[in-house]
Amino acid sequence: MFVIRVHQPGGPDALCVEQLPLPMPGPGEVRVQAHAIGVGRPDVLIRQGTYKWMPPLPAIPGAELAGEIDAVGEGVLSLQLGQRVLVSARDLAQRGGCYVQSIVVPESAPYNLPDAISFNDAVSLPNLQLALALMQAASPGHTPIPGTILITGAAGGVATMLAQLARYYGFKTIGTARTLEKRVFALSNGFDVILDANPLTLVEEVMSTTNGLGVNLVYDHLGGAMFPQCIRSLAPLGLAISYNIITGKPNEDLFGLLRELLGKSLGVRCFSMHTFDEDKDNRRKLMCKAIDLMSNGQVKASPSVVMDFSQVGQAHEILDQGLTLGKIVLKPH
Numbered sequence: 001m002f003v004i005r006v007h008q009p010g011g012p013d014a015l016c017v018e019q020l021p022l023p024m025p026g027p028g029e030v031r032v033q034a035h036a037i038g039v040g041r042p043d044v045l046i047r048q049g050t051y052k053w054m055p056p057l058p059a060i061p062g063a064e065l066a067g068e069i070d071a072v073g074e075g076v077l078s079l080q081l082g083q084r085v086l087v088s089a090r091d092l093a094q095r096g097g098c099y100v101q102s103i104v105v106p107e108s109a110p111y112n113l114p115d116a117i118s119f120n121d122a123v124s125l126p127n128l129q130l131a132l133a134l135m136q137a138a139s140p141g142h143t144p145i146p147g148t149i150l151i152t153g154a155a156g157g158v159a160t161m162l163a164q165l166a167r168y169y170g171f172k173t174i175g176t177a178r179t180l181e182k183r184v185f186a187l188s189n190g191f192d193v194i195l196d197a198n199p200l201t202l203v204e205e206v207m208s209t210t211n212g213l214g215v216n217l218v219y220d221h222l223g224g225a226m227f228p229q230c231i232r233s234l235a236p237l238g239l240a241i242s243y244n245i246i247t248g249k250p251n252e253d254l255f256g257l258l259r260e261l262l263g264k265s266l267g268v269r270c271f272s273m274h275t276f277d278e279d280k281d282n283r284r285k286l287m288c289k290a291i292d293l294m295s296n297g298q299v300k301a302s303p304s305v306v307m308d309f310s311q312v313g314q315a316h317e318i319l320d321q322g323l324t325l326g327k328i329v330l331k332p333h
Contacts, residue, residue: 004099009049012313025073038123039328062098066122085110121301128290147216154186163190302326
């Protein structure tokens with residue numbers, strides 16, 4: 001079978017398409033033949049060798065794949081040949097591993113996929129799982145209080161899931177995007193309002209959009225100059241959640257900023273899905289909820305950019321340049 005491996009961290013050219021023997025499942029294991037493979041930011045970090053949970057080199061990136069079980073090991077009872085499933089690296093002993101034509105995993109790892117969810121859409125389910133976890137992180141009681149949410153980078157895969165989920169919970173959604181194409185895409189995928197992704201004008205535009213009230217909740221994955229402005233855009237008792245720093249660490253003293261805005265009693269949280277690494281029950285409940293929401297049509301996967309397995313380098317170039325609209329999907333022919 002063909003796999004994509006990284007031997008020496010680097011740019012997109014560090015991704016090597018190679019041939020390895022087809023793996024065979026052992027006792028308590030199943031083999032899944034991939035029909036769709038998701039491409040995302042953790043894959044870039046593995047390629048660059050900077051992922052905090054880096055697998056050993058040579059490493060196979062890839063956080064999710066969807067396909068069919070085509071072999072079962074001895075003692076497997078809950079899964080069967082031909083069953084449609086999703087595999088997420090969040091349920092494996094080591095992150096990565098999904099840039100492959102076939103993968104062997106423990107019987108307990110795959111999620112059953114209803115016929116209502118296509119393979120291409122299924123690889124967006126981990127984004128929806130993450131969005132559900134982010135919503136959970138915003139409220140100690142796990143029940144968000146409706147208001148207005150600001151979500152930066154509105155055309156991204158997680159952002160569009162957050163917007164749809166926010167609407168499901170009764171929030172109004174404000175997003176940011178850099179280009180007209182991204183604004184149109186975001187508005188068609190769950191956002192109510194899209195603002196220019198300019199930190200210098202963000203606060204003024206948010207306050208104008210909310211009649212001077214500000215937003216109750218912020219989800220930011222950009223960092224840099226944007227995150228402090230997100231904090232300034234909050235309403236009293238608002239919460240800003242950082243779940244990535246694509247443009248680097250914030251460029252201000254955040255504690256000093258919170259003291260400057262003390263009259264608002266604001267909160268800041270740094271979030272990682274790795275918080276749930278040792279919380280299997282909650283992690284899997286979140287994914288099952290994601291599957292239910294998508295299969296019932298309450299949340300939809302955004303249109304995917306489908307590319308051939310051999311175009312993985314081009315897929316990573318798109319991610320590196322910030323040109324992603326929705327989810328990139330590799331077809332493992």
